[in-house]
Structure formats: structure tokens, C-alpha cells
Amino acid sequence: MLRGTLEGEELERYVEERVVMTRFDKMLGWARANSMFPLTFGLACCAIEAPISIVTARYDLARFGAEALRASPRQADMIILSGRVSIKMAPIVRRLYDQMLEPKWAISMGACSSSGGMFANYAVVQGADKFMPIDMHIPGCPPRPEAVLYGFTKLQRKIKGNPDQGWRQRYNAVGSEEWARGGVASKPNPAAAEAYETARELIHA
Amino acid sequence: MPDAPGLELIRGEIEQDHPGAVLDTSFDRDQPALVVDPDQILAVLTWLRDAPGQGYGFLSSLHAADYLPATPRFGVHYELLNRDRVERLRVKAMLDDPAAGDLPEIDSCVGLFPTAEFQEREVFDFFGIVFKGHPNLTRILLPEDYVGWPQRRDFPVGGEPVTFTFNERNYG
Numbered sequence: 001m002l003r004g005t006l007e008g009e010e011l012e013r014y015v016e017e018r019v020v021m022t023r024f025d026k027m028l029g030w031a032r033a034n035s036m037f038p039l040t041f042g043l044a045c046c047a048i049e050a051p052i053s054i055v056t057a058r059y060d061l062a063r064f065g066a067e068a069l070r071a072s073p074r075q076a077d078m079i080i081l082s083g084r085v086s087i088k089m090a091p092i093v094r095r096l097y098d099q100m101l102e103p104k105w106a107i108s109m110g111a112c113s114s115s116g117g118m119f120a121n122y123a124v125v126q127g128a129d130k131f132m133p134i135d136m137h138i139p140g141c142p143p144r145p146e147a148v149l150y151g152f153t154k155l156q157r158k159i160k161g162n163p164d165q166g167w168r169q170r171y172n173a174v175g176s177e178e179w180a181r182g183g184v185a186s187k188p189n190p191a192a193a194e195a196y197e198t199a200r201e202l203i204h205a
Numbered sequence: 206m207p208d209a210p211g212l213e214l215i216r217g218e219i220e221q222d223h224p225g226a227v228l229d230t231s232f233d234r235d236q237p238a239l240v241v242d243p244d245q246i247l248a249v250l251t252w253l254r255d256a257p258g259q260g261y262g263f264l265s266s267l268h269a270a271d272y273l274p275a276t277p278r279f280g281v282h283y284e285l286l287n288r289d290r291v292e293r294l295r296v297k298a299m300l301d302d303p304a305a306g307d308l309p310e311i312d313s314c315v316g317l318f319p320t321a322e323f324q325e326r327e328v329f330d331f332f333g334i335v336f337k338g339h340p341n342l343t344r345i346l347l348p349e350d351y352v353g354w355p356q357r358r359d360f361p362v363g364g365e366p367v368t369f370t371f372n373e374r375n376y377g
Binding site: 087088120121122123 | 346347348351353355360361362363
């Protein structure tokens with residue numbers, strides 16, 4: 001083509017068939033999403049399901065371009081919190097996250113790392129987003145490897161700049177939020193409460 | 206295991222060498238236990254280890270319990286094992302709860318049983334029982350800067366209330 005073997009209309013068709021035009025950030029996100037380097041990192045029983053099972057031949061994380069688990073946070077760009085984080089472990093997890101190079105993503109896997117799970121006691125942090133930013137929560141106790149892969153593909157869509165909408169948007173369920181009102185720990189913030197009341201009025205109008 | 210008369214025989218022999226050391230015995234569910242004066246715990250453990258015919262030379266576990274609201278409040282339990290006869294014997298030392306701000310104290314048995322070093326640190330970590338003479342009595346499982354003794358029965362359970370309707374109705 002560059003040597004000039006094609007001319008005129010043939011050249012136009014050739015270019016149309018072979019060249020895709022896109023924005024650079026989209027291309028960058030596409031490349032990043034399909035070449036993830038997860039950190040080899042397990043916290044508790046969920047580690048059997050996530051970093052161990054999903055790289056085996058049965059589930060095969062390599063299909064999504066993330067089969068190269070790195071043993072150093074300096075080489076990784078994704079961390080899967082697989083299990084409950086104890087208050088003694090939390091500073092170390094935070095340090096690992098800080099040592100990862102930007103851009104980086106974090107998946108909170110299972111009930112324990114998302115909310116403390118069944119461990120409502122003196123030793124366990126009640127949800128990993130108390131000490132670090134989390135991009136994706138995967139529910140389950142433990143989540144099946146398929147669920148982890150599904151969460152991973154959702155994270156890929158988020159990295160590509162096209163995050164999935166939550167179920168409230170999909171089912172048009174605005175105004176259906178429920179929280180326990182009156183309790184000290186469960187008070188919604190004023191902005192959220194105002195948005196909630198506004199949405200209610202719009203629905204019932 | 207020593208049976209109930211055997212337990213009383215052991216108690217009688219200890220009484221000869223250390224009068225007043227054994228406060229009580231119990232034989233519950235086929236498990237013999239000596240309740241011992243905490244000030245003489247080392248003497249009794251040494252006797253059980255070294256006296257001829259006893260030979261309880263293996264400390265298989267050292268742990269504590271909080272019997273709140275009973276008094277004395279804390280119990281330190283020593284599970285001894287004779288490995289020749291495969292006989293187990295439990296020794297309990299009951300400790301009073303001292304005034305607020307102070308911690309209950311008992312002698313460390315690291316000199317008798319080296320395995321007690323980590324187990325006494327664990328008891329200190331969770332119950333705040335001080336073992337006098339321990340070479341390095343610091344927290345072992347919880348963070349070094351943790352405040353409180355979380356396995357005591359008056360320690361709050363912790364965690365956070367969950368915003369379920371049930372919790373709102375009952376606790377909101």
C-alpha cells in the first residue's frame with residue numbers, strides 16, 4: 001500500500017477494510033483491560049477460589065489476558081482481596097496497594113472483604129473500602145470461580161471506559177433504596193436523603 | 206487418667222510437701238482437675254513434673270478463661286500429660302480481678318515448660334493476665350498497639366450494626 005501498488009478507489013477500499021479509527025484513550029483502555037497483571041495474593045479461604053482456581057485449566061483466566069500473576073506489587077496492576085482483612089493485616093494490604101504502579105485496580109472478593117461478613121468482632125476490618133479504594137465487589141461466601149471471572153470481565157469493561165450500569169439503573173428502580181432510619185450508625189447523609197425524597201416525589205407524582 | 210480416688214491420693218501427697226497448695230479437686234466427666242493456690246502454682250507444677258511416680262512432664266496446653274460474674278474471676282488452666290502412662294491432669298489457678306487499672310498476676314512457668322512462652326503471651330494478649338518472670342511478655346497475635354483485652358467477657362463484641370429492618374426495629 002505504501003509503495004503505491006494500489007491507486008484510487010482500490011486504495012480507498014483497502015484502507016476502509018483494514019484500518020480502524022478510534023480515540024487514543026479508548027485504544028489504551030482496550031490494551032490495558034486485555035493485559036492485566038494480577039498480584040499473587042491470598043488472604044483467606046477465598047484464595048482457593050480466586051487466585052488459585054481461576055488460573056487453572058478448568059477456568060483459565062488466560063482467556064481474558066490476565067494469566068501472568070506477578071509476585072511483586074511493583075509489577076502488578078490488579079489486586080484481588082480474597083478473604084477477611086484483619087486489623088493487623090490491613091496496613092500491610094494498604095502498603096501493597098500503595099506500592100502498585102498506576103493505573104491500578106482492586107477487586108474485593110467475597111462477603112468478608114466487602115463488609116466483614118460473619119466476622120463482626122474485634123479483629124476484622126468491617127469492609128476493605130475503609131482503608132483502600134475498591135473498584136469491584138464480588139458477592140458470595142465464597143464466590144464461585146465463575147463469579148470471579150464475571151466480576152473480572154465487568155472490571156475490564158470499566159477499564160475500557162464503558163462501565164456496566166447498576167441494577168437500579170437497568171431496572172429503573174430509582175427511589176427503591178432502603179436503609180434503616182433512626183439508628184446512629186445508619187444515618188444517610190443529607191444529600192442522599194434529599195435525592196431519595198426527590199426521587200420518591202417524582203415517582204408518586 | 207487418675208480416677209477420683211487417685212486424684213485424692215495426688216492431692217494428699219501434694220499436701221504433705223506443700224501444705225495448703227491444693228484448694229479443691231474436681232472430677233467432672235472423667236476429667237481430673239486440681240484447683241491450686243495461684244501463689245504456689247510453680248511449686249505444684251514442679252512437684253507434678255519431678256516427684257517420683259508422677260512424671261507429668263509435658264504441658265500440652267496452657268490457656269485461660271473468664272468466669273465473669275463469678276469470683277475469683279479468671280482461671281489459668283494447665284493441661285499436663287504423662288506420656289508414659291498417657292494420663293492427663295488439669296491444674297487450675299483461679300485469679301481475682303484486681304482493682305480497676307491493675308492486671309491479675311501469676312508466676313510464669315516458662316522455666317519449667319519452655320512451650321509455655323508463646324502460650325502465656327497469648328493468654329496475656331487476650332485476657333491481660335500478667336505472667337511474672339516471663340522473658341518477653343508482649344502481644345503475640347493482635348497488633349502491638351491494640352488497646353484492651355478482647356476475650357474478656359466484658360469486652361464489647363465489636364463490629365458494626367447492619368442496616369437490616371430487624372436491627373432497625375430492635376436497636377434503631
